[in-house]
Amino acid sequence: MIKFDNVSKRYPSGQEALSQVSFELDDGELAFLTGHSGAGKSTLLKLIMQIELPSSGQLFINGQNLVKLSRQHLPYYRRSIGLVFQDHQLLFDRSVYDNVALPLQISGYEPREASRRVRAALDKVGLLHKEAQNPITLSTGEQQRVGIARAVVNKPALLLADEPTGNLDPELAAEVMGLFEQFSQVGVTVLIASHDHNLIDKLHHHRRLRLEQGKLISGGKRRSKDPH
Amino acid sequence: MAASRENAARKPRQEARPAASAPHQGTFFAWLAQHQVVAVDSLLRLAADWVSTLLTCAVIGIALALPLTLVLLLQNVQRYSGSVQHSGSLSLYMDERAQPALLSLVKQLQNDPAIASATLISPEEALAEFERESGLAEALGGLDANPLPPVIEVVPAIEDKAALAELLASLKTRPGVAEVEFDQLWVERLDAVLRFAERLALLLTVLLGSGVVLVIGNTVRLAIENRRAEIVVVKLVGGTDAYVARPFLYTGLWYGIGGAVIGCVLLQLGLLTLAGPLAQFIASYDGDFRFADLGFGGAFLVVAAAAGLGWLGAFVSVVQHLRSVEPR
Numbered sequence: 187m188i189k190f191d192n193v194s195k196r197y198p199s200g201q202e203a204l205s206q207v208s209f210e211l212d213d214g215e216l217a218f219l220t221g222h223s224g225a226g227k228s229t230l231l232k233l234i235m236q237i238e239l240p241s242s243g244q245l246f247i248n249g250q251n252l253v254k255l256s257r258q259h260l261p262y263y264r265r266s267i268g269l270v271f272q273d274h275q276l277l278f279d280r281s282v283y284d285n286v287a288l289p290l291q292i293s294g295y296e297p298r299e300a301s302r303r304v305r306a307a308l309d310k311v312g313l314l315h316k317e318a319q320n321p322i323t324l325s326t327g328e329q330q331r332v333g334i335a336r337a338v339v340n341k342p343a344l345l346l347a348d349e350p351t352g353n354l355d356p357e358l359a360a361e362v363m364g365l366f367e368q369f370s371q372v373g374v375t376v377l378i379a380s381h382d383h384n385l386i387d388k389l390h391h392h393r394r395l396r397l398e399q400g401k402l403i404s405g406g407k408r409r410s411k412d413p414h
Numbered sequence: 415m416a417a418s419r420e421n422a423a424r425k426p427r428q429e430a431r432p433a434a435s436a437p438h439q440g441t442f443f444a445w446l447a448q449h450q451v452v453a454v455d456s457l458l459r460l461a462a463d464w465v466s467t468l469l470t471c472a473v474i475g476i477a478l479a480l481p482l483t484l485v486l487l488l489q490n491v492q493r494y495s496g497s498v499q500h501s502g503s504l505s506l507y508m509d510e511r512a513q514p515a516l517l518s519l520v521k522q523l524q525n526d527p528a529i530a531s532a533t534l535i536s537p538e539e540a541l542a543e544f545e546r547e548s549g550l551a552e553a554l555g556g557l558d559a560n561p562l563p564p565v566i567e568v569v570p571a572i573e574d575k576a577a578l579a580e581l582l583a584s585l586k587t588r589p590g591v592a593e594v595e596f597d598q599l600w601v602e603r604l605d606a607v608l609r610f611a612e613r614l615a616l617l618l619t620v621l622l623g624s625g626v627v628l629v630i631g632n633t634v635r636l637a638i639e640n641r642r643a644e645i646v647v648v649k650l651v652g653g654t655d656a657y658v659a660r661p662f663l664y665t666g667l668w669y670g671i672g673g674a675v676i677g678c679v680l681l682q683l684g685l686l687t688l689a690g691p692l693a694q695f696i697a698s699y700d701g702d703f704r705f706a707d708l709g710f711g712g713a714f715l716v717v718a719a720a721a722g723l724g725w726l727g728a729f730v731s732v733v734q735h736l737r738s739v740e741p742r
Binding site for chain 1: 441443444445447448451643644646647648649650651652653654655657740741742
């Protein structure tokens with residue numbers, strides 16, 4: 187699903203955010219991306235989202251070479267990825283329902299089909315009863331879960347999360363992680379950037395990609411036995 | 415993907431199963447429904463902030479009403495001047511000594527096929543009319559003799575310029591004719607003034623039309639600024655440039671339409687104040703004058719044109735600013 191091949195990212199300021207990162211992630215795999223802040227976690231996610239372009243190296247997502255992705259095709263590529271932000275990035279000018287429905291509206295779903303999917307996604311994160319509320323009235327944990335519902339409503343093959351538990355207490359964080367594990371179990375590839383060691387240690391059976399000063403220092407080797 | 419499909423098949427009840435296909439996605443009706451949603455949504459947004467929307471529309475309305483008023487006045491005057499051009503008459507000032515031959519000359523002229531009518535105005539009649547119209551009766555009463563010559567007023571039956579000139583020349587050679595005055599000069603002057611006013615109207619239309627485009631462009635720029643966060647999220651979840659631009663293009667369209675409606679109302683109010691005196695003025699020359707306003711067809715054209723200008727303004731703004739709003 188994800189293949190980094192000697193990917194480096196140097197910002198115009200000269201700072202090297204990632205240097206020669208190589209790793210592969212299988213379909214349905216759940217992995218943590220760890221490291222101190224400034225280690226390059228966000229940059230790595232931005233490269234996958236094509237918010238930033240790599241300075242060198244090859245980057246394949248779902249078999250697609252991102253170096254060859256045109257600006258025109260970028261939106262369609264992004265629709266195949268669910269993104270969960272640390273600060274949820276919900277829109278407060280519309281209801282919870284409309285926030286979750288946004289990716290479907292963009293993809294041009296028919297309202298009835300969209301409605302079915304939005305309700306299913308909200309049900310999944312346990313917030314169906316709050317669909318009509320404005321997200322500003324929800325707690326931080328609930329807002330994060332709405333963000334997750336929005337990320338998965340399009341049934342993406344790949345789910346990225348940038349410090350998804352950063353603003354949550356341990357109990358809520360564990361709950362959110364439980365959701366990610368469930369998505370992984372049904373075949374979604376999940377990559378979670380986090381420096382929450384307590385939480386990651388509890389989920390030790392998952393793969394960990396450890397970044398330090400832009401270099402991948404552990405977890406780069408594929409653990410999966412079947413060569414996909 | 416094959417592995418994920420297998421996984422998905424194992425747990426069919428789970429919702430978050432990856433699926434590349436999206437039913438109904440991208441059909442024409444879905445696209446149409448999306449347009450409808452966006453059009454209504456951008457209208458509702460404008461209505462929610464109705465005070466500033468109204469102010470913006472008023473600015474656009476005023477900018478549209480000015481050239482429209484000029485164009486409409488011009489059209490009316492042109493219509494009128496078109497009708498007077500054909501009725502331009504010739505005045506033959508006669509030599510006083512030709513007095514005895516006057517009546518036979520009038521008869522001859524009346525029989526000329528190039529002449530519609532020929533009327534004799536005697537010096538006495540001319541004096542009486544002058545007294546009546548000038549209000550100088552007393553001063554004129556002090557004159558020993560009538561200074562006015564007899565005049566034959568000739569209305570040509572022809573319109574062709576060359577033929578008129580020929581007629582003019584032949585009339586000058588008639589015995590007893592001292593001078594021929596062709597009443598065409600003021601029509602030509604009016605024509606020149608109208609041509610000037612036409613240019614002025616065109617200039618104003620272009621200038622104020624550009625003003626409308628700029629006003630809407632700037633308003634849309636502010637709207638883009640206000641919805642920056644939303645645009646970033648939309649781009650991250652896969653909104654195309656067209657999708658991101660659409661609400662703003664509709665916003666521009668609505669501003670144009672709203673401005674045009676206000677402009678038409680202002681125009682109508684302005685004409686109500688102008689039409690009375692104008693009709694009076696024109697009626698003093700020509701008994702039958704009715705002021706023509708925009709009418710439904712004209713108003714529709716104005717609204718459509720303004721909607722186009724609004725869309726254009728929004729488009730310019732979107733092209734300039736939307737690309738700069740990118741996720742970071």
